[in-house]
Amino acid sequence: xxxxxxxxxxxxxxALIGEVCPYCDGKIFPxxxxxxxxxxxxxxxxxxxxxxxxxxYTVMQDAPAGYESQxxxxxxxxxxxxGPVVTxxxxxxxxxxxxxxxxxxxxxxxxxxDGGAKGMLIYGYKFRPVGLGxx
Amino acid sequence: xxxxxxxxxxxxRPVGVIGYGAYVPRYRLPAEETARVWAAKGGLPVKEKAxxxxxxxxxxxxxxxxxNALARAGIDxxxxxxxxxxxxxxxxxxxxxxxxxxxxxxxxxHISAADFQFACKAGTEAxxxxxGMVGSGMGRYALAIGMxxxxxxxxxxxxxxxxAGGAAYILGPGEEALAVIEAAYSYVSDTPDFWRRQYQKYPxxxxxxxxxxxxxxxxxxxxxxxxxASGLSAAxxxxxxxxxxxxxxxxxxGKDLGFxxxxxxxxxxVPVIGNTYAGAAIIGLTAVLDIAQPGDRVLVxxxxxGAGSDAFILRVTDLIDERRAKAPSTQAYIARRTQIDxxxxxxxxxxxxxx
Ligand SMILES: [Zn+2]
Numbered sequence: 001x002x003x004x005x006x007x008x009x010x011x012x013x014x015a016l017i018g019e020v021c022p023y024c025d026g027k028i029f030p031x032x033x034x035x036x037x038x039x040x041x042x043x044x045x046x047x048x049x050x051x052x053x054x055x056x057y058t059v060m061q062d063a064p065a066g067y068e069s070q071x072x073x074x075x076x077x078x079x080x081x082x083g084p085v086v087t088x089x090x091x092x093x094x095x096x097x098x099x100x101x102x103x104x105x106x107x108x109x110x111x112x113x114d115g116g117a118k119g120m121l122i123y124g125y126k127f128r129p130v131g132l133g134x135x
Numbered sequence: 136x137x138x139x140x141x142x143x144x145x146x147x148r149p150v151g152v153i154g155y156g157a158y159v160p161r162y163r164l165p166a167e168e169t170a171r172v173w174a175a176k177g178g179l180p181v182k183e184k185a186x187x188x189x190x191x192x193x194x195x196x197x198x199x200x201x202x203n204a205l206a207r208a209g210i211d212x213x214x215x216x217x218x219x220x221x222x223x224x225x226x227x228x229x230x231x232x233x234x235x236x237x238x239x240x241x242x243x244x245h246i247s248a249a250d251f252q253f254a255c256k257a258g259t260e261a262x263x264x265x266x267g268m269v270g271s272g273m274g275r276y277a278l279a280i281g282m283x284x285x286x287x288x289x290x291x292x293x294x295x296x297x298x299a300g301g302a303a304y305i306l307g308p309g310e311e312a313l314a315v316i317e318a319a320y321s322y323v324s325d326t327p328d329f330w331r332r333q334y335q336k337y338p339x340x341x342x343x344x345x346x347x348x349x350x351x352x353x354x355x356x357x358x359x360x361x362x363x364a365s366g367l368s369a370a371x372x373x374x375x376x377x378x379x380x381x382x383x384x385x386x387x388x389g390k391d392l393g394f395x396x397x398x399x400x401x402x403x404x405v406p407v408i409g410n411t412y413a414g415a416a417i418i419g420l421t422a423v424l425d426i427a428q429p430g431d432r433v434l435v436x437x438x439x440x441g442a443g444s445d446a447f448i449l450r451v452t453d454l455i456d457e458r459r460a461k462a463p464s465t466q467a468y469i470a471r472r473t474q475i476d477x478x479x480x481x482x483x484x485x486x487x488x489x490x
Contacts, residue, residue: 014198014239047241069489070189091190092161094473108198108239109190110226121226123194123235132463132471 013124016106018084020046027082050106052080052127057090057098066112074098078127092128103130140364144263144319146270151312152304152449153210153276154458156203157421158196159300159408159468162186164480166295172477173290180381184298184409186480187284191299192226197282198239200303203462204278205240207313208305212241215305216274218248219264221257221413222301223331223338224284225250236280254329255378256439257281257413258301263321263445265306276307283412288337289486296381298409300468302418313458314424314433314449318365321445322357329440340440346384349442354378354388357444358436362392365448369393373431376402376419378438380410388436401426407469413439420449422465427451 011017018029023040027048035042055077063071074090076098090098091109104127114120164186166179187196197220205212218233218240225232233248251257251264258281265277282301287293309315328349331338354377362368369375375394377385382405389399402419404411411418416437423433431451438444481487 011238011241014235015241017241089190092188094161107195109188109195110192111190121192121194123239126190133467 014108016048016050016080016086016125018046018048020044027080027084029080029084029086048080048082048106051130052078052104052106054090054098054100054102054104055079055085056100066114076104076127078104089126090128091126096129104128105130142320142360143364144266144321146266147272148270149309149312149315150266150270150306151309151315151452152424153307153311153313154204154206154208154305155313155421155424156200156205156207156303156462157300157418157465157468158200158203158282158302159185159418159465159471160187160191160196161471161473162188162475162479162483163472164475164477168477169295180292180296180383181409182406183474184296185300185411186475186483187299189483191284193220193222193224193282193284194226194232194235196284196299196301197232197236197280197303200280200282200301201236201240201278204303204305206462207458208276208307209458209461210276210305210307213243215242215276215278216246217265217268217277217279218242218246219251219261219278220249220280220282221251221253221259221261222281222283223252223254223257223412224286225252242278253443254439254441255380255410255412255415256437256443256445258417259435259437259445259447260439262304262306262417262447263319265304266316266319269306269308276305279304279306281413281417283414285410285412286337286484291337293338293340296405296410298411300408300411300418301414302421304417311454312452313454314427314451316447317432317450318361318448319446320357320361320364321443322353322360323443324353326353326440326442328442349440350378350380350384350438351388351391353442353444354436354438355391357446358388358392358434361434361446361448367432367448369395369398371432372398372434374398374401374423374427375434376416376423377436378416378444379403379405379419380415382406394434404465404469418465424451424455425459425464425466427455429453429455
């Protein structure tokens with residue numbers, strides 16, 4: 001099945017759709033034109049598993065505009081199991097403490113409202129602690 | 136038999152459930168806590184209800200349930216021809232939730248996407264439509280979702296039960312199904328038991344009107360018709376799932392149709408997650424499919440105020456065993472639980488005026 005490239009790449013924010021390099025097999029996120037590992041031309045779509053671990057994190061007490069209603073919240077650098085590191089908010093923590101190395105999985109959540117109650121809703125990836133079983 | 140089954144919704148080809156997925160948010164508000172705030176006395180309709188986090192809505196919850204359904208179905212999302220979502224809490228008044236969900240789960244653009252509303256039966260309404268699409272050959276697979284983040288007016292009886300959650304179903308050819316839909320039937324009347332006007336945040340309900348002439352009447356009519364038209368009785372079923380606005384109603388409706396507690400209990404989730412409205416009956420079915428054995432027959436009857444019921448008879452196939460373990464069980468979502476107090480609930484549900 002032929003899937004236009006531009007259309008898949010637009011999904012990167014909703015579902016961690018990146019690329020795999022056809023020359024060195026490096027996994028690339030976010031998608032870009034040139035492979036950061038070998039300099040080859042990257043173009044093959046690769047859906048990441050969404051599994052990773054917390055590499056580092058910080059608690060945001062003063063949230064930037066558009067995120068105030070969610071503060072305080074935790075932003076983490078997440079090392080994906082395929083290699084790349086992404087910055088994302090952690091969610092569904094409940095009373096759980098965040099720890100370096102904690103296994104997390106990608107979920108798609110509401111990031112913010114673009115322009116208050118009348119504005120567009122922006123959705124994108126966050127990570128939560130694993131623990132529900134198979135995915 | 137003549138025309139006694141002429142009103143069953145019959146497809147041209149066999150249709151069934153290829154994959155299913157549930158979603159319940161993490162937070163729980165005990166009914167006792169709501170009663171404490173309003174100094175209410177008397178019995179409570181549920182133990183607790185599920186409450187969505189600040190970053191959750193019908194779109195995000197539908198995405199996760201759909202990913203679970205896709206994992207179980209084992210199909211390429213590009214093979215879906217419809218993404219239909221039933222809810223009374225769609226985040227947008229105008230812009231279908233299905234447009235975002237389809238994009239997020241990797242569906243193609245060669246799809247139909249639509250939002251359904253029919254109070255608590257909007258999800259089964261989407262399933263009936265998906266049956267039509269698959270059963271007529273218009274498309275091989277269709278995704279039908281029932282999901283809600285329902286709200287009751289603070290202090291209203293509905294506030295104890297109005298929960299969050301739901302389920303996603305991928306319908307496809309009967310020969311690929313983990314449960315074949317043997318029969319379906321829809322029953323509708325003009326009954327003013329519950330409604331919400333445009334631009335109103337909370338629904339209105341005709342107090343005493345929600346029981347006999349609404350819930351029980353429609354569930355009974357739909358349940359009785361599908362059983363009689365199919366030549367079956369309660370004894371032919373392993374499980375039965377009914378719309379569950381509280382713990383009492385579905386148990387009484389089931390008894391009236393001849394079902395026992397053992398048949399009803401596995402799909403009765405309202406005591407621990409609340410009434411998930413468009414998701415209520417069909418998330419109950421996910422809990423049943425999580426434990427059902429090949430050959431088991433399941434009756435599902437939804438109810439939506441306004442009012443109407445959709446009834447389905449499903450027969451579980453051998454494919455259930457290999458597919459159910461491919462996504463988290465409904466009980467795993469229920470067990471993932473963080474209790475919150477009323478103040479946190481008020482914040483999460485946007486009941487605080489931030490000025
Ligand atoms: Zn490379």
